Amino acid sequence: MTREQRLELLRLMLLQRQFEDRVLALYRQGRIAGSVYTGRGQEAVAAAAGLALGPDDVVCPLNRELACHFAKGVTVEEAFRNFLGRADGPTRGRDGNMHFGVPARGVFPLVSMLGNLVPVTVGAALAFKRRGEPRVALTFLGEGAFSVGDTHEGLNLAGVWQVPAVFVLQSNGYSYSTPAARQMVNTNLAERITGGWSIPAERVDGTDALATFAACRAAIERARSGGGPQAVEALTLRIHGHAAHDDARYVPAELRAAYADRDPVARLEERLRLDGVGSEELGALRERVRTTVEQGLLEAEASPAPDPAELEDGVWAAPLEKPDRAL
Amino acid sequence: MRVGRKLRATVEITYLEAVTAALRDALREDERVFLLGEDIGVFGGAFGATKGLLEEFGPERVLDTPISEEGFVGAAVGAAWMGERPVVELQFADFATCALDQLLTVAAKTHWRSGLPLPLVVRMPSGGGVRGGPFHAASPEGLFAGQPGLKVVCPATVEDAYGLTRSAIDDPDPVLVFEHKALYRRLRGPLPPPSLRTPLGRARLAREGADATVVAYGACVWTALEAVERLGADVEVLDLRTVWPFDAEAILRSLTKTSRLLVLQEAARSTGAAGLVLSLVARLGFESLDAPPALHAPPDTPVPFAPELEDAYLPSVESTAAELERLLAY
Ligand SMILES: Cc1ncc(C[n+]2csc(CCOP(=O)(O)OP(=O)(O)O)c2C)c(N)n1
Numbered sequence: 213m214t215r216e217q218r219l220e221l222l223r224l225m226l227l228q229r230q231f232e233d234r235v236l237a238l239y240r241q242g243r244i245a246g247s248v249y250t251g252r253g254q255e256a257v258a259a260a261a262g263l264a265l266g267p268d269d270v271v272c273p274l275n276r277e278l279a280c281h282f283a284k285g286v287t288v289e290e291a292f293r294n295f296l297g298r299a300d301g302p303t304r305g306r307d308g309n310m311h312f313g314v315p316a317r318g319v320f321p322l323v324s325m326l327g328n329l330v331p332v333t334v335g336a337a338l339a340f341k342r343r344g345e346p347r348v349a350l351t352f353l354g355e356g357a358f359s360v361g362d363t364h365e366g367l368n369l370a371g372v373w374q375v376p377a378v379f380v381l382q383s384n385g386y387s388y389s390t391p392a393a394r395q396m397v398n399t400n401l402a403e404r405i406t407g408g409w410s411i412p413a414e415r416v417d418g419t420d421a422l423a424t425f426a427a428c429r430a431a432i433e434r435a436r437s438g439g440g441p442q443a444v445e446a447l448t449l450r451i452h453g454h455a456a457h458d459d460a461r462y463v464p465a466e467l468r469a470a471y472a473d474r475d476p477v478a479r480l481e482e483r484l485r486l487d488g489v490g491s492e493e494l495g496a497l498r499e500r501v502r503t504t505v506e507q508g509l510l511e512a513e514a515s516p517a518p519d520p521a522e523l524e525d526g527v528w529a530a531p532l533e534k535p536d537r538a539l
Numbered sequence: 540m541r542v543g544r545k546l547r548a549t550v551e552i553t554y555l556e557a558v559t560a561a562l563r564d565a566l567r568e569d570e571r572v573f574l575l576g577e578d579i580g581v582f583g584g585a586f587g588a589t590k591g592l593l594e595e596f597g598p599e600r601v602l603d604t605p606i607s608e609e610g611f612v613g614a615a616v617g618a619a620w621m622g623e624r625p626v627v628e629l630q631f632a633d634f635a636t637c638a639l640d641q642l643l644t645v646a647a648k649t650h651w652r653s654g655l656p657l658p659l660v661v662r663m664p665s666g667g668g669v670r671g672g673p674f675h676a677a678s679p680e681g682l683f684a685g686q687p688g689l690k691v692v693c694p695a696t697v698e699d700a701y702g703l704t705r706s707a708i709d710d711p712d713p714v715l716v717f718e719h720k721a722l723y724r725r726l727r728g729p730l731p732p733p734s735l736r737t738p739l740g741r742a743r744l745a746r747e748g749a750d751a752t753v754v755a756y757g758a759c760v761w762t763a764l765e766a767v768e769r770l771g772a773d774v775e776v777l778d779l780r781t782v783w784p785f786d787a788e789a790i791l792r793s794l795t796k797t798s799r800l801l802v803l804q805e806a807a808r809s810t811g812a813a814g815l816v817l818s819l820v821a822r823l824g825f826e827s828l829d830a831p832p833a834l835h836a837p838p839d840t841p842v843p844f845a846p847e848l849e850d851a852y853l854p855s856v857e858s859t860a861a862e863l864e865r866l867l868a869y
């Protein structure tokens with residue numbers, strides 16, 4: 213990994229961190245409606261997987277992977293417009309928070325129902341295989357999503373069809389308030405994926421951005437070069453509650469105490485310092501990210517609110533020969 | 540069937556063969572089209588709709604799947620996202636419930652949320668009369684009719700089995716095609732030209748009349764026609780063809796002429812398309828009516844198995860004729 217790539221990885225992680233901090237502040241000020249989810253503690257996984265994808269690869273991110281959107285070229289303004297429900301945002305105010313995607317950048321709009329996007333990812337990879345294109349489709353999953361039937365059907369199809377799909381598992385220990393051990397008997401997801409579906413799965417420390425990048429890139433390139441579906445299980449932390457309303461008091465104190473040492477952003481900065489990146493350069497990067505976030509917010513706030521008169525546009529992809537509004 | 544252009548129109552085919560022909564022509568004309576479903580390859584599908592297609596197009600385009608309705612409908616969504624034109628076969632329409640989340644949550648809502656079109660087709664044999672019982676004879680189109688973002692078609696003729704299937708494959712939205720099992724081998728007609736398309740959202744006047752209108756779809760269109768014939772009545776029969784979004788204008792236009800309405804369907808009375816049609820007529824057709832709109836449909840139970848039960852359950856020519864007589868006498 214080049215120095216530039218490492219700095220880009222950090223930039224993406226900082227972008228998610230600072231964006232989400234900004235969003236949380238806006239939420240608490242009542243300037244964002246609905247709910248807000250963050251990926252604090254998991255930025256390395258989102259950024260590493262996103263950065264390891266090629267420009268023609270596609271992805272179905274979930275709740276905690278904003279850095280992956282940014283890696284695929286989704287802009288901060290676009291993301292803010294979705295959180296703010298603006299007319300020119302990716303969902304035109306029809307969906308909120310991180311429930312969006314930008315198809316033109318290869319990002320499928322997030323579907324809330326966990327597991328649904330696993331077969332969708334497999335289908336995109338099937339299209340690549342059918343056409344002989346050297347492209348990869350990737351999605352993320354948490355432990356909760358791993359309990360859903362769609363996930364199992366999708367993994368099975370990926371194996372049977374040997375398609376270039378990559379599954380990145382975010383093992384953050386919790387599904388909302390439910391610890392992983394109450395979600396499943398064997399919490400070693402890599403073992404289950406390898407043993408159950410014969411899909412190679414590597415386990416990696418998801419707070420170590422460089423190791424996570426290496427694992428994701430290797431998996432993606434194996435899939436791209438005809439190695440069939442691949443998985444990476446990243447062991448991470450969910451430093452915040454499930455969403456902004458959840459103070460996560462159910463997380464035991466010992467686990468909370470570990471957060472400070474395993475913050476992926478701090479860890480990567482420390483590593484870059486060892487590599488000879490000066491504090492000044494790191495500070496300048498942080499500042500650049502801060503400016504990007506603030507400018508993006510300003511632009512998004514200047515965007516128009518959606519018009520209720522347009523609500524029924526786009527139910528159908530193309531107008532019927534004889535559209536009927538009388539119904 | 541490989542036949543020349545001129546000969547084509549003289550070839551008689553069944554409704555089932557019309558489905559096969561539509562799939563074959565779509566596969567020939569557009570390499571983005573591929574089929575996926577259970578046992579559709581070597582076996583040719585549970586009802587034979589894909590017979591011969593594996594041989595002609597190979598396993599890359601006629602893809603046998605594991606038993607995972609949610610999985611392969613989801614995979615069709617993903618392939619459609621990438622610009623392919625997947626056509627899924629569900630072994631029976633009853634199994635649409637196994638794929639509900641992919642259909643209602645993912646396929647139906649994606650374009651409205653993101654502007655991404657998902658051109659996928661899900662075909663499925665539906666309907667009773669073949670002693671299928673509660674799990675193999677359902678008419679579950681009502682689960683999907685009224686859902687924003689999903690189109691639902693129910694071909695009643697050989698021509699529409701071809702034309703609606705082709706239009707569904709061409710269409711940029713997810714389209715569910717409910718083929719009727721009882722029509723598969725019962726109907727015969729000329730092999731349509733490859734250019735034939737039945738426009739979505741348009742009803743067909745199956746029979747003109749002045750004294751009442753029967754709104755029906757699928758096999759019930761034939762039940763209605765026979766019942767009218769038996770009575771010797773001057774009754775109009777409207778074949779909805781597209782159950783959602785349906786041709787409201789055609790229904791209202793017919794009612795201004797006939798002033799009497801019978802909705803006939805094979806789905807249990809509180810499901811299907813009846814509620815939507817009756818709601819439309821109550822709101823926008825009230826002034827045209829000379830009689831309360833009638834509904835002839837099975838009771839609100841699953842489809843029963845025993846011949847005595849199923850025959851009593853499904854609308855028959857006799858029971859439909861009786862219903863029509865009551866309506867005409869009002
Ligand atoms: C099928 C389904 N059921 C319930 C929910 C509500 N829900 C959203 S996220 C979540 C917890 C998910 O846990 P996990 O998969 O471990 O992901 P994490 O939140 O830890 O990133 C729940 C219950 C959902 N989105 N989908």
Ligand SMILES: [Mg+2]
Pocket residue numbers: 354355356382383384385386387388
């Ligand atoms: Mg989790």
